[in-house]
Amino acid sequence: MRVEFDRDTCIGMFQCTAEWDAFEEDTDAGKANLADSEEEGEDLFVREVPDGEELDAKFAARSCPVDAIAVYDDDGEQLIP
């Protein structure tokens, strides 16, 4: 499972940080940070979801009010949003 975080879209509501600890609050920027991710385009951060953290990643994606977080299965199919 893979997660993509569009940091440009993020408005810093920080619901995601309560759901999955890979998302961290950057209160100075008013944005979340996705730990251990790689930037794959301007403000687009990507990483694999470790085994056992899939539900947390999905809840984080569902919690985002502006759909800044997308989750894909291993076949590349988008699960959320």
Ligand code: SF4
């Ligand atoms: S829930 Fe969405 S808008 Fe809020 S901090 Fe997380 S990614 Fe940003």
